[in-house]
């Protein structure tokens with residue numbers, strides 16, 4: 001048979017994550033390619049879900065999600081950011097942030113419409129845009145001087161040049177995977193101006209909203225003047241509560257945008273696990289101390305791995321949030337991140353992800369490799385010890 005896959009999805013075959021995971025298993029490597037924690041979420045959250053299942057919360061919940069979770073999400077947004085959403089018409093629960101973003105793109109983007117993203121780009125956005133028949137325009141985030149932390153920033157002129165009459169939407173991820181950049185109100189101001197000037201919808205991926213470091217605060221784009229009415233905000237319990245397998249997410253926005261998501265999503269997944277939704281609703285109220293402790297622990301893990309990467313000869317670009325740190329391999333005398341990521345499991349028994357795969361302009365990320373630090377300290381220490389063997393003479 002000829003290739004049965006539809007043309008628009010070719011090129012989205014085996015991901016680098018699958019390849020690196022297979023290599024990691026083959027070589028018994030520590031896998032710092034995968035972005036999930038190796039410890040569990042708060043005990044009350046786990047017990048809350050188990051209890052609900054035992055109590056019989058096992059049938060379809062309402063399509064838009066359990067009212068308890070929609071109310072908790074709305075209360076949380078109001079308390080932390082001063083953003084008011086009607087839990088009935090402006091909050092909608094999805095199977096993780098991924099389904100929310102994909103349903104949003106499918107519900108809002110016509111074939112041929114352009115969607116602006118920032119590269120390095122989270123891998124589900126290009127796939128969602130391709131499913132919708134949209135056209136992706138990537139604006140590059142580039143690292144600043146390493147001795148100032150190497151924070152990744154975009155050039156406002158490049159953003160303005162990427163937006164035009166065919167632009168329907170922009171997808172903004174902050175805190176940003178994989179660079180760790182937390183966009184400032186000023187940077188969001190540039191994005192907000194562009195959106196309003198060209199009547200563009202913003203889809204914001206805020207799954208790391210709680211995981212910021214060094215006192216840096218997450219800014220929701222919807223808090224900027226004129227933006228609430230054109231922003232669909234997406235978040236999720238997975239990263240906040242270290243339960244990435246739960247796939248419990250939500251979208252928040254004006255009713256018309258939420259309705260577009262709902263119209264698509266009711267035929268994709270219809271609804272999401274109800275027992276987990278009830279547990280997450282409780283945790284959003286009761287487990288914020290746990291989240292704060294988790295954020296502090298992650299910051300220490302960032303520092304622990306970064307120090308080890310520096311000692312091994314990498315230039316480390318300090319992330320302000322997320323699970324990831326980007327490292328520049330050129331001080332090791334290397335230029336090809338893909339090559340290093342393919343050999344690292346054999347030479348050091350550590351797996352990482354080459355950043356190049358997250359770029360439409362591959363030269364921009366050729367020399368960068370992404371490491372996850374959301375792992376137990378002893379795992380990070382062992383990875384650092386193994387990487388130490390790479391040290392240039």
Ligand SMILES: *Cc1c(COP(=O)(O)O)cnc(C)c1O
Pocket residue numbers: 035095096097098099122173177205207235236237238239244247248249
């Ligand atoms: C992990 C991740 C997601 C996926 O969230 P789910 O709730 O598991 O679907 C979405 N966006 C980014 C940037 C992520 O890192």
